[in-house]
Amino acid sequence: RGSVALLLVVLLTPAGAASAAALPVVINTWAFRTAAETAWRVLELGGSELDAVERGCGQCEIDQCDGSVGYGGSPDESGETTLDAMIMDGNTMEVGAVADLRRVKNAIGVARKVIEYTKHTLLVGESASLFAVRMGFPYEDLTTQKSLSLYSEWLNQSCQPNYWKNVVPDSSKSCGPYKRPGKVTYNEEETISQRSVHNHDTIGMVVIGVSGTIASGTSTNGAIHKIPGRVGDSPIAGAGSYADSTAGGAAATGDGDIMMRFLPSYQAVEYMRMGTDPTVACQKVISRIQKYAPKFFGAIICANTTGSYGAACNKIPGFSQFHFMVSSPLLNQPTEHVVDCI
Numbered sequence: 001r002g003s004v005a006l007l008l009v010v011l012l013t014p015a016g017a018a019s020a021a022a023l024p025v026v027i028n029t030w031a032f033r034t035a036a037e038t039a040w041r042v043l044e045l046g047g048s049e050l051d052a053v054e055r056g057c058g059q060c061e062i063d064q065c066d067g068s069v070g071y072g073g074s075p076d077e078s079g080e081t082t083l084d085a086m087i088m089d090g091n092t093m094e095v096g097a098v099a100d101l102r103r104v105k106n107a108i109g110v111a112r113k114v115i116e117y118t119k120h121t122l123l124v125g126e127s128a129s130l131f132a133v134r135m136g137f138p139y140e141d142l143t144t145q146k147s148l149s150l151y152s153e154w155l156n157q158s159c160q161p162n163y164w165k166n167v168v169p170d171s172s173k174s175c176g177p178y179k180r181p182g183k184v185t186y187n188e189e190e191t192i193s194q195r196s197v198h199n200h201d202t203i204g205m206v207v208i209g210v211s212g213t214i215a216s217g218t219s220t221n222g223a224i225h226k227i228p229g230r231v232g233d234s235p236i237a238g239a240g241s242y243a244d245s246t247a248g249g250a251a252a253t254g255d256g257d258i259m260m261r262f263l264p265s266y267q268a269v270e271y272m273r274m275g276t277d278p279t280v281a282c283q284k285v286i287s288r289i290q291k292y293a294p295k296f297f298g299a300i301i302c303a304n305t306t307g308s309y310g311a312a313c314n315k316i317p318g319f320s321q322f323h324f325m326v327s328s329p330l331l332n333q334p335t336e337h338v339v340d341c342i
């Protein structure tokens with residue numbers, strides 16, 4: 001079994017930050033251990049950083065991590081599960097992404113094929129599924145007993161919660177079909193996510209190879225009960241994740257509708273490019289979003305080219321700590337880390 005070459009870099013870092021960093025590093029959102037182990041094993045066996053990201057996130061698609069990645073989770077308003085994913089090569093800055101992908105389970109695998117076999121960046125919907133089939137992926141039903149029961153429970157609860165506003169009938173009390181009211185009366189108070197904090201966990205991953213080469217990626221089945229056609233931050237470069245081998249990599253998770261407006265992963269990488277410590281870079285991104293959406297649910301992981309890493313999250317009721325996985329030569333095995341939200 002190929003051993004991973006060890007590169008130690010001692011950094012001058014502020015107190016409290018990691019004082020030593022080592023490459024390679026795999027870091028991923030949430031306590032998705034099998035994803036971390038799979039990605040690490042790919043590196044150990046000589047696979048590339050892109051291979052590690054693809055296989056690591058792909059592991060979560062198979063495991064249906066937390067019901068929020070892969071098939072059989074987060075049915076949309078019509079009861080269908082659709083997938084979003086992206087992968088980015090920090091050497092060439094190429095991105096492959098799919099959104100609203102239907103009837104194909106391995107979304108990040110399809111995203112990788114977008115890089116390898118097209119000059120495009122993002123393919124969506126039914127056409128993305130047709131592309132996937134051309135690339136040899138099988139059509140499979142993404143619906144399961146679990147997703148069907150989530151859907152029927154939701155219908156029985158008058159379609160609560162949902163993502164409509166300012167429509168008739170009143171979307172906070174009844175199911176649609178909704179339409180625009182004749183006379184618009186805007187309802188300004190923010191309906192704080194009635195969605196639970198735990199139904200929206202994307203897998204986001206950053207892999208930094210022994211030479212400092214970076215790749216990143218994400219995979220998710222999006223927000224549960226989303227309006228069909230909705231695309232969140234996950235498949236959007238700079239929002240869901242970002243990789244630049246000259247600076248660092250980042251990946252975000254949480255309320256994509258809010259987070260994608262701030263390109264948090266791109267912003268975090270730019271902070272690290274300026275020499276900001278990864279933890280601080282992550283915190284700065286979170287506080288930037290807080291100014292506009294103090295109650296948003298979200299977190300971000302950051303790692304720089306030396307293998308130093310960190311994470312940050314926004315503190316809201318029910319979400320005061322964020323768990324993420326790190327694999328590095330300094331750790332005996334993929335290890336769960338916890339950070340207090342700010």
